[in-house]
Amino acid sequence: MLIAGNWKMNGLDASLSEVRALVAGLKARPGLKVVICPPATLLTRVVKEAGSAIGVGGQDCHAKVSGAFTGDISAEMLKDAGATWTIVGHSERRQYHGETDAVIAAKAEAGWRAGLGVMICVGELEAERVAGKEYEVVSTQLANSVPADAASHIVAIAYEPVWAIGTGRTATAEDIVKMHAHIRKELVARFGDAGAKIEILYGGSVNPKNAKEILSQPEVGGALVGGASLKAADFLTIVDAAP
DSSP states (O other): OOOEOOOOOOOGGGGHHHHHHHHHHHHHHHOOOEOHHHHHHHHHHHHHHHHSSSSSSSSOSSOOOSSSSSTBBBHHHHTTTOEEEESSHHHHHHHHHOHHHHHHHHHHHHHHHHHHHHEEEEEEHHHHHHTTTTTHHHHHHHHHSSOOGGGSSSSSEEEEGGGGGGSSSOOOOOHHHHHHHHHHHHHHHHOOOOOSSSSEEOOOOOOOOTTTHHHHTTOEEEEEEEEEEHHHHHHHHHTTOOO
8 A cells, every 4th residue: 555645835844853753663564665755855865864765756747848937846846856646636736726627637747757656636626525426536636647558667646535535524435435436436437457556545634543444445555644744653643444
């Protein structure tokens, strides 16, 4: 399983103590794939602290290699800083920055161009779920955000029910099973046998209390964890819940 922590816009130099605690805790847990995605200001320092115990990723990347894009970071810059992964298409990028499926697909290609693994996020808003359009929305995002050559690269799909992020709400086990099965069906229909091997992460307010139930569900290949990844003790509890 892949357990990834997205620190979002959180973390200062003092937060490196949590990385050290996480590394120490993982020494007793060999064989797990754990990735931390800190803010860009901490990336090189987290890489240094993480060593080989933890993968380090960016939270986003620009589609271009370089250029006049003030405030943006290219996938090549992430790679140069020591990252091995990047997230693209997070619901907050879609919602607050107006990123389209086409933009997200281009960013995914950029990540692979730089030699990074890419976590591509999909998921519906609460209004879309209430309207019964959640499967339609996710299918459209999968079709247009996931590039045609995705199966030939290191890729994971992260399902984020947007209504369950930062709200304290979590999708029910039935919700998760149905949506992950739907995503798997779409991936297999598009990529064949290779689509059956792409990890599908759940990313809706995973925490130490619900992690065991979530990670035990069919087609859940890991988790994209938000706030609970900021504290090593909480994050290690989630890691321990992986079957």
